[in-house]
Amino acid sequence: MHRLLDVLASGVHDTKNQLFYAESQIAEAEAKHGLDLSEARYAIETAAARLSRTLTAYHLLRNDAQLAVAPVVVADLCDEVVLDQRKHLAHAGIELVLACGVRDEWPLDRDLITDVLNNAVQNAGRHARSRVRLSAWNEDDTLFFRVEDDGPGYADPEHGRSTGLIVAERVASLHERRGRYGSMHLGNGGDLGNSAGDELGGAVFELRLP
């Protein structure tokens, strides 16, 4: 079984190296000729993230996924999600708004949480009319991340979950601190209570981490 996993991991690894070469060549061409090929680069990065997520999902479903928890500056993490997604959403006429009220570090798995939030923002972008908001705040011993859009909302938040949502739910629940566990919540409009700003009225994705 581990042989199979090694084969998969090494294939993913090689592919990501190839994709990196492609991205670097595009970036260089952009700089040289004054072009904007950011959508091509976005497609490459999304493909690579998708590959990693598939591997992560495999581990999660086999229950052998392990977190690597380190102190992470929450604002920095949010900034990276915005850097990854804002330009692409702008191409589709959607504004990505950031409302991060956390200035401290938080112990979490940086790469997995970043991927979960990237995926949530991508999902929101597909259904939003004009706005997606990423917000972060903390109450007592819990860190909240919320992704909202102004689209029609989930038809049924409890059914038909994508790989991305399954990964999100498992990744959240693997975060443990002094007997408390993380969780993922889906809702529409004001279902989950107030966040940092006004309601956007559409789908709401929320991560709560201890």
Added chain:
Amino acid sequence: MAIDYRNKRFLVIDDQPMARESLRAIAQTAGAFTVDFAPGYQDAIFKIRNNCPDIILCDYVLGEGRSGQQLLEELRRFNMLPDETIFMMVTGEQSYEQVVAAVELVPDDYIIKPFSPDKLMLRLERVAAKKDFFAEFYREKRKQEYEKALAILAARKDSDEGRAYRFESLRQEAEVHLAAGNAEKAEVAYRGILEKYEFPWARAGVAKSLHQQNRLSEAREEIEKVVAAAPNYFDASDVKANICMAQGEHEEAQKVLDAAAKKTPRNYLRKRLLAEAAELNGDTETARAAMADVVANDTMPGAVSTEDQLSLARTQVGANDLISAEKVLLLMREAEVMNMELAHQASYLALLAVASPEKGKKRFAGLRPALLASPLPSISRVDILRAALAVDDRELADGQARELMSGEDAKKVFGTVRKLYALQGRENDFREIQRQVALQRIHHDEAPTGS
């Protein structure tokens, strides 16, 4: 903080030409003017030694069984990275995060391929800001001005800027306490971190602090928790082995180091520790092989020290390979021997007296007055004891045994000392020495204090 990349020298380290080309393109798109390359480990060390770059982008996989982590550890071990230099690990594997979470020496940051020039710049700027925040502190810490370093940290950690580095500040504070020998304060600091989160490195820090306080069974209990929870955290294996040795549990120490060394075959600091544990455990063959590996393959200039040469000779003497031991000892130049500190000179002459009596016996005898009168580390005392027993100098031997059995390393060296006496058929004499030491301790404990 915006970095002006035009003035920065980049070094890209990667064994794959295509990957090097990708990193060059990204760095130059980010504004880098000078980008140099190193295709592998040795080449990277050569370039960094000669002209240290400002920013190092190093792939985690370097080929020939080398990793970027090993390179980083060697660079830090030999102080080849100035505080300002940024070392960024580049990796295609998501699982690299777990590597970083389980090592003591971490890069300034790591970045997962593929990434854009913008992402690289964002990361580099954050690292630069963090380095800037801790710059003064690091300067004092490096100079071993621990009080000053702590004062700087205390003044800055609660500032607005310091909020983003809360855990790092706490960790640095604990490390400085430990380095300064304030084990109680270090313990408090590490436990404070654990109240916030169960980081394996913080738990290992508690174990190290307890070990320094000679609270061995508590230290052992703590480090066992770390080893169980984070089996790939090899630095914890080293901590555990040191505690086990102090407890006299050499077999367990060797076992844990054997396992870790198999997975990190080029970590020569660990190999040295393995040799020590194996030697204490009486596994002379493993000890000898590990030290031979160190002396032959720890290739950085200055890496193999006088102590290492002595260790190698010691393991050979232990394995009764006297010819090899003599060879190793006689390869050390006379001038070098004359300039050694007393502890090393004592070990050298003691080992030579055992390996080659006709060359060493007389010189060893010449050092006798100094050996009887001077405070010496345990390792030298064991060497002297071995030689003194071999030349039947009972006064010298028994004196060393008494010192060893009443010292802090008594548990650690007990088995070795007993065996050396047994080899001469003098078990009863050793038992008598033990009895005397125990009596003396009781008298000492009963004596009124404060006199």
